[in-house]
Amino acid sequence: MPIATVNPANGETLRTYEAMGEEETERRLQLAEATFRTYRTTTVEERARLLHRAADLLDEDRRSIAEVMTTEMGKPVGQARAEAAKCAKAMRWYADHAADLLADEEPDPSDVKDSGASRVLVRYRPLGPVLAVMPWNFPLWQVVRFAAPALMAGNVGLLKHASNVPQTALYLEDLFHRAGFPEGCFQTLLIGSAAVDDILRDERVRAATLTGSEPAGRAVAATAGEMIKKTVLELGGSDPFVVMPSADLDRAAEVAVTARVQNTGQSCIAAKRFIVHTDVYDAFAERFTRGMRALTTGDPMDEDTDVGPLASEQGRKDLVELVDDAVRSGARVLCGGELPDGPGWYYPPTVLAGITRDMRVHREEAFGPVATLYRAADLDEAVLIANDSPFGLSSNVWTRDEAEVGRFVRDLEAGGVFVNGMTASHPALPFGGVKRSGYGRELSGHGIREFCNITTVWHGA
The missing domain is CATH 3.40.605.10 (Aldehyde Dehydrogenase; Chain A, domain 1)
Known part of the structure; x- marks a missing residue:
């Protein structure tokens, strides 16, 4: 190179x-x-x-x-x-x-x-x-x-x-x-x-x-x-973003959009896998998809741009392959998912639902503005899905139930657990991960x- x-x-x-x-x-x-x-x-x-x-x-x-x-x-x-x-x-x-x-x-x-x-x-x-x-x-x-x-x-x-x-x-x-x-x-x-x-x-x-x-x-x-x-x-990281029924759904969806597309989604600590309790899945998915669809993609020098181009042509090719593989395997595209015409290495904010374990995007890091949605029947399944990854950099959990917070802090395999907020690095806080x-x-x-x-x-x- x-x-x-x-x-x-x-x-x-x-x-x-x-x-x-x-x-x-x-x-x-x-x-x-x-x-x-x-x-x-x-x-x-x-x-x-x-x-x-x-x-x-x-x-x-x-x-x-x-x-x-x-x-x-x-x-x-x-x-x-x-x-x-x-x-x-x-x-x-x-x-x-x-x-x-x-x-x-x-x-x-x-x-x-x-x-x-x-x-x-x-x-x-x-x-x-x-x-x-x-x-x-x-x-x-x-x-x-x-x-x-x-x-x-x-x-x-x-x-x-x-x-x-x-x-x-x-x-x-x-x-x-x-x-x-x-x-x-x-x-x-x-x-x-x-x-x-x-x-x-x-x-x-x-x-x-x-x-x-x-x-x-x-x-x-x-x-x-x-x-x-x-x-x-x-x-790498493929951080889970878990939403439970007691969460403030409006705030969780708003933060979820930022957490997924910060730096055009090219961040190891960006939330990538959104795991939502079945009782609030539909409501969260609607809010989150609406927020992703509303983002402005364009010239990164423009102050109004939310999502710029990916950093390299190869990076965009890798992202397209992950999305295409998921769609071929039955994933549903809730927004985005189409390669735009024109110069530059742009890719639209994309939400995929119906993710299964045989899809590459389930195991590999999507380094770009692509989010995957999972439905969890209960807290136990949410933890299982969150930990079903080779990565363990950070995690996000949204709940007002202190008992649930305790379970997530105890059981999530990650270097950080951010409760009712998005992962961020700060000079006073240790930063790093486990597993791969x-x-x-x-x-x-x-x-x-x-x-x-x-x-x-x-x-x-």
């Missing part, structure tokens, strides 16, 4: 980049290693000052970088500005909280009195250069939620971004440089996917984080396992400690 900016609204290639060769990649690896030796000794206060400066610069650049993101991957421009603002917020959160999150911990003396120590500390120390393999769908946020905690912990970052967002990738390196971070603290590697394996095998790279597809996750995990290197993986959605956690204190050497310091009597 070429490293290029291709506008998904019309398919026009706007800018192409040469991949970095071995010599330039080696120079950057050397620089990362050398920078880490000194950067690791800086104080948390100094790192926080630099990260606050990066947040201020990002706020100043919000409109211009939003247009770059929209041009490169088709995100509606209003959502792109919101993404930039969210990144600045996360930077400030880590700048303000890292000192407490990384503070030395001292166990209760009574708990370690038989260890022979006069004093014991647990200290969080940085690991070194961390390779980040990042996707195109949230081209700023996915990177910042790694970079902010990693830099605050004293690590340095090497970014291998998706090949269709090179301008955003280069902007991020420039942003941290302008903020005053030492040269080599955060570098963008304009390389193809085939080069990742060699870099991950390099002894100077101490760990890796990847957000992306299952195949990419398996490849990185396999190499990291062979090299015995720490990894965090955030992979990956392992490890980003954000919060859990995220900043993922790439730390958790060191026991034992003092003899």
Whole structure:
């Protein structure tokens, strides 16, 4: 895949980049290693000052970088500005909280009195250069939620971004440089996917984080396992959105539309499978379908656009195949489902009902504005359908019954359970999944400690 900016609204290639060769990649690896030796000794206060400066610069650049993101991957421009603002917020959160999150911990003396120590500390120390393999769908946020905690912990970052967002990738390196971070603290590697394996095998790279597809996750995990290197993986998701009879149906349907089509449906944590109790199924389906049908699909630079183009031609082909397979197997199309004429990689908001286990869309992630509706006879069946997925990233449940909430929290196989609201990531909350959605956690204190050497310091009597 070429490293290029291709506008998904019309398919026009706007800018192409040469991949970095071995010599330039080696120079950057050397620089990362050398920078880490000194950067690791800086104080948390100094790192926080630099990260606050990066947040201020990002706020100043919000409109211009939003247009770059929209041009490169088709995100509606209003959502792109919101993404930039969210990144600045996360930077400030880590700048303000890292000192407490990384503070030395001292166990209760009574708990370690038989260890022979006069004093014991647990200290969080940085690991070194961390390779980040990042996707195109949230081209700023996915990177910042790694970079902010990693830099605050004293690590340095090497970014291998998706090949269709090179301008955003280069902007991020420039942003941290302008903020005053030492040269080599955060570098963008304009390389193809085939080069990742060699870099991950390099002894100077101490760990890796990847957000992306299952195949990419398996490849990185396999190499990291062979090299015995720490990894965090955030992979696909097919999140359930469960609606029970006591739910506020109007509000649930309204939020369901947003939850399905945020970022044109190209989000791992977007709700994708809508599981509705039979007593309210028809009423919810009518409200939800009406809301999906009312969305405006069009130019992502238009402020009134709700749904833009998919990011790539191949992505649209994959989505069409899933829908066509479901229809051939008996699914009913309640709205959408037809490939539009004209330029660009657009696909209409689509609702499919009558989903069965033999349809591909039941097991595979629909990465676009396609929702699947399920009817559940009771709570037990709702849980069974929700867990009948290889993924386990997050989940949404709508009920006013506290006993039902307790069951869902206990039994849903997911990294998050959002009650009467849609899944969202926040810097203070741990984020990640189970099963084929990956392992490890980003954000919060859990995220900043993922790439730390958790060191026991034992003092003899």
